[in-house]
Amino acid sequence: MANLLRAAATWGLFPWRGYCSRGTQGELSKGFVEALKAVVGSSHVSTAVAVRQQHGHDESMHRCQPPDAVVWPQNVEQVSQLAALCYSQGVPIIPFGTGTGLEGGVCAVQGGVCINLTHMDKILELNREDFSVVVEPGVTHKALNTHLRDSGLWFPVDPGADASLCGMVATGASGTNAVRYGTMRENVLNLEVVLPGGELLHTAGLGRHFRKSAAGYNLTGLFVGSEGTLGLITAATLRLHPAPEATVVATCAFPSVQAAVDSTVHILQAAVPVARIEFLDDVTMDACNKHSQLNCSVAPTLFLEFHGSEQVLAEQLQRAEEITQDNGAFHFSSAKEAEERSRLWAARHSAWYAVLALRPGYKGYSTDVCVPISRLPEILVQTKEDLKAQGLTGAILGHVGDGNFHCLLLVDPEDPEELHRVMAFSELLGRRALALHGTCTGEHGIGLGKRQLLQEENSSASAQNCRGLACLPLGLSLAAAGGQLP
Template sequence: MKSSLVMARLLRVLGGWRSYCSKRQQERVSDDFVETLKAVVGEPNVSIAAAVREQHGHDESMHRCSPPDAVVWPQNVEQVSQLAALCYDHSIPIIPFGTGTGMEGGVNAIQGGICFNLTRMDRVLELNADDFSVTVEPGVTHKALNSYLRDSGLWFPVDPGADASLCGMAATGASGTNAVRYGTMLENVINLEVVLANGKILYTSGQGRRFRKSSAGYNLTGLFVGSEGTLGLITTATLRLHGIPEATVAAVCPFPSIQAAVDSTVQILQSGVQVARIEFLDDVMMDACNKYSGLTNAVAPTLFLEFHGSNQGLREQLQRAEEITQQNGSSHFTWSKELEERKQLWAARHNAWYATLALRPGCKGYSTDVCVPISRLPEIIVETKEDLKASGLTGPLVGHVGDGNFHCILVFNTEDADEHRRVMEFGKRLGRKALAMNGTCTGEHGIGLGKRQLLKEEIGPEAMETMRQIKAVLDPKNLMNPGKVL
C-alpha cells in the first residue's frame, strides 16, 4: 500500500514536471510574437498545441523528441520570407519540416524555435516536358510528382523509399534504389529557390533558369543540396526528369556468400550492363521478409536487379547478367517483365523495413547507413554482421550495392537504456569502419544530430572550418536548424 502511494506521488511529480517543461518551452516565444505569426499566415496556420509541437519535434530516427515552440504552415514563398525575417529580427531558431521521414534527427528543435511546415505549399509550378525539367514546391512528394507526370512519358527516378518531399530530399541529399543509373538528388537538381535566414530570397542558378549544364561561377545549387536546412529554407526545386523506359525487367538471384553477391555486382557494372537497380539483402533480412510477406525465397545473400531499356537491349542485358551471376555461384536467376510479377519479385525489398520491425513487435526501428568503395563492401558487411552478433543486436542488412551504400536496420527497445547505448555505440563503430575503408559515414541519410563527430573525422579540421565560415556568412545568428551538421 505504501509503495502504491509513493508511486502515485512520483507520477504526480513527473506529470507536474512535464507540464512545467512544456509551459517553459512555450514561453521562449511570447504571445505577442505568436500573434505576429498569425498576422502573416492566418490563425489556422499557426499552432502552439503541445500535441502538434511534439509531432513536429522528431523524425523516424531514434533521437528523442525535441518539440519547437510553435508550428507555422506558410502558403507561399512571400510568407516564408516574411516569417523568416521576423524570426531573424527576434533571434528565434527556424526549423524546416517536410514529411518528417528523415533518419538522423534533422527536424528536432533542440534549441526550440519555430517549425516551418512546408507541406501546404504543394503545387507543381511548371512542367517543361521538352526540356526534361519540372519545378515544384516543397510539399510535393516524389510519388505525387510521378503521379502528375504519368501521361507525359517522363518520370523522376530518385526514390528514397519513404514518400518524402522533393525539397526535403534535396535538403538531405537523398538517393535510393535507382541511384546507380540515374544518380542522386545532387545530380538531379537544376535550380533552387531558397529563403535565407534573414528572409531574403536566393535563386541558386538564377531566377527561372533550367539549363542542362553550366560553368558559371560557384555551384550554389550543390551547396544547398545536402545542407539539411542549416543554410536556408528550400521553397522550390527545379528537377531533371527522365524518359520512361520502353521496357522494364526485374530479377532476383540468391548467392552462396556475400562475396559472391558483391563480386557479381562489380562485374555487372564493369561489363557495361545498363542496370537501373542493384539491391542486396542479407540472409537475416531474407528470412524476415519471407516470414512477413509469406514468401519462399532462399534464405541467403540475395541480389534484386532491375533493367530499363528497349526490348532488344534488355534481352542482351539479362543474358549477360545471368551469365555473371552463374559464374559467381548463383544457381537460380528469376526474372519477369510483367508488372504484377515484377512487384512480386521485389516484394521482399519493398517490405524490408516492416519485415524487420516484425522481428520484435513493439520495438522501434533505426536505419543507419554508410557508403564505401564497392571493392570494400564484402569486408565491411562481414565485419558488421560479426559486430551485430557480438553486440547482441538485431540488425538485418540491406544495401544499394551498385554504389557501395548499405543500411543496417536496427530494432531495439527504446526503454532499455543498455540496449539503446549498444545501438548508439554500434552506429559509431560502423561509421568509423566505413571511414577506415576510405568511405563515408552516410551515403544518403545525412548528418543531422547523430553523426556530427563522424563528419569531423571524415573531412578534417580545414574542411569543417570552411563549412563553419560558409554557415556564418549565410546564417550569422545561427538560427537555421541550429545544432545540426556542424
C-alpha cells in the same frame, strides 16, 4: 577562406537553423505569436502541444524535441516574411516537409518556429521537351510521378518513403535508382531559396532551367544536402528522365556476401546499365519471406532491375545471369509482369517492417555508411561479426552498386543497456567505414546523430598518408547545442 570552409564543413557557419544563441529555451512571447499570425493568418499557426510534438521528431529514434510554434505558410512571400521575423528576433527556424527523415534533422534542439511547407504543394511548371519540372516544397516524389504518368517522363530518385522533393533536396536523398540515374545532387537544376533574412535567392538564376552551365559557383550544389542550414527551399527545378519503355526485375541468391558483391562489380564493369542493384542479406531475406510471402532462398541475395526496350532487356538479363553464375549464384529468376515486379519491390521496400516484425514491440534503428565498392565484402563480413559479438539483431540491405548499405538494428525501447549497445555498434560501423575511405552517411544525412562522425570524416587525424603536409582540420567546432542520444 580557411575559416569559412572549416566552419562550413561542420554546419557551424550559419547559426540560425536550430543552433541560435537565443539563451535558454522557452515559450515564444505572445506578441511574437501574434506577429506570426499576422503573416500567415490565425488558422495557420499552432502552439498546441500535440501539434508541436508531432513536429518535434522524424521517423528516427532521436528523442522528440518540439518547436515552440508550428506555422503553415501558403506562399513564398509568407515564407520570406516569416524568415525575416524570426531572424530579426533570434528565433530558430526549422523547415518541415513530410517528417520522413532518419537523422533527427527536424528536432527543435533550441525550440523555435517550425515552418511546415506542405501547404505549398503545386507543380508550377512542366517543360516536357526540356526534361524539367518546377515543384513547390509540398510536392512528394510519388505525387510528381503520378502527375507525370502520361508525359513519358519520370523522376527516378526514390528514397523509399514518400518524401517531399524539396526535403529530398535538403537532405541530398538518393535510394534504389541512384546507381543509374544519380542522387539528388545530379538531378536538381535550380532552387528558389528564402535566406535567413527573408531575401529570395535563385541558385542558378531566376527561371533558368538549362541542362548545364559553367557560370560562377555551383550554388545549387551547395544547397543540395545542406539540411536546412542555409535557407528554406521554396521551389526546386528538377531534371526528368524518359520513362523506361519496359522493365524487368531479377533476383539472384549467392553462397556468400563476397560472391554477391563480386557480381555487382562485374556487372558494372561490363557496362550493363542496371537501373537498380540491391543487396539483401540472409536475415533480411528470411524476414521478407515471412512478411511478404516470398519463397526465396535465405541467402545473400541481389534484386536487380533493368530498363530499356524489350530486345535490350533480354540481352542485359542474359549478361547479368552469366556474370552471376560465373560468381557461383545458385538461383537466378526474373519477372517481367508488372504484378510480379511490384510484389518483389514491395517486399524490398517493406524490408524495414519485415525486419521489425522479427521482434514485436521492438523499435528499429538504421545505419547508413557507404564505402568504395571494393571494400564492401570486408565491411559486411565485419559487420556481421560485430552483430554477433554484441548480441544484436540486425539485418543488412543496401544499394550495393553505390557501396551504400544499411544495417537495421532492433532495439527494445525499455532496455537502455541494449540501446547503448546499438549506439556503440553504429559508431563503430561509422568508424569502420571511415577507415575504409568511406563516408558515415551515404544518403540519410548528418542530422543530430552524426555530427561527431562528420568531424572525424573531414579530420586530418586520420592515419592515412597526407602527402607530408598538415591538412586543414575541417571538424573544429561543432555547435554545442543539442548533443543527445536518440
